[in-house]
Amino acid sequence: MFGLRVLIGLAVTALLATGLWSVVQQVGASSELIAGDAPGISEPDRRALAAPIEDVLAGRDAALLGKLVGELDRNQAQEQIDLIQAMMPAASPESSRLTTWRVTRGTNGQALYGTFEYEFPDHIMVAETTLARTSDSDPWLVSGFYFNFFERSALPPPGISLEDRALGFYAFIAALAAIPVFILITFWAALLWPRVRRRWLWSVAVLIGVGTFAVNATTGAASFNIFSFLLFGAAATWSGSMLDSWVLSIAAPAGAIAFWLVHFLAPPRAPIDDAAAASSP
Known part of the structure; x- marks a missing residue:
């Protein structure tokens, strides 16, 4: 089971890395105005x-x-x-x-x-x-x-500019980068830490960010939707149009925060194996 958990962890890490690389490529394309056609059409x-x-x-x-x-x-x-x-x-x-x-x-x-x-x-x-x-x-x-x-x-400037922005925008960008890293670290802890009970439930819960705070990367206009969820707690979207700006979003890593609170504040437990974790109430 340990080997399976490692494989699942590597797959999720690869998923996050692939999404990040896709965003980096799109930001570069939007900055140079070289994005290609919308996919799928013959x-x-x-x-x-x-x-x-x-x-x-x-x-x-x-x-x-x-x-x-x-x-x-x-x-x-x-x-x-x-x-x-x-x-x-x-x-x-x-x-x-x-x-x-x-x-x-x-x-x-x-x-x-x-x-x-x-x-x-x-x-x-x-x-x-x-x-x-x-x-x-x-x-x-x-x-x-x-x-x-x-x-x-x-028209709005292409891409995402970090020059001459408000301090709050830099803080938002820092959160945009930190939240997925925090979630990924917590996910690995949920997979591999011996003392974790209900391991698979925690492994899913820590990946989800709750409540979306979105910011237009050009205008700075912001919005908040409490009834929404983000995988890895962060997202960056662009319509592909030169008339539109990037929209950056973060969500509170509620599952990841709850994981550390439960496992640090709860009384210490002896390490348990997967079979015991699966059968625990």
Whole structure:
């Protein structure tokens, strides 16, 4: 059983390390604005979503009008295309990526929604495309397209900056780093310490943080939700959009704190084996 506990401990440690490495990679990507496409979409569907945007950028008005669903007014669509092209930055886009997408199916057929972000030297263009078709064998047709433009100077700085921040923010970052370490140490203690009773219950309980305190890494806006839980007591999330900021979250390591209180304040007990721990009331 000792060997099994060690293997479980190594697996949980690897899970935490993998999550940390993923966050580090995403922070680097967001700082350099090099994050890739949203995962899961097939290449044909991605091309279909991008085609109306590329037609507008290239001035292929007739090609886009020919892809519209039958009920859309072509004259109104042409007016919208002309308006978008008039707002378009003079420079060519430097890069593009699909940030979100979803597909729905119903009695009237299928719909595919996607949002792209295009980088220009001084602007970010957000383009949303909606496609529709009756069945899988039919080609996608355009049922809607929307464009918005944002000046880079008005957007939040990319990534997570630690320069010129309030003292409270540094304290929050310290807690963000310390809580998972404290939880991991407690988890190993719950697995391997001989005097622990109800070992497997404690091993699960110490991994969960209770009550989430979240902070926007750019604006500093904070929120608290007592009815929430975080694995390892910390999290860092980013939508993948250049328009959004990182949200950092911590939770009280209640299980880990309770573990040390119980085992330090309780009367000393003789070491017990796993069989005794499992059979204890």
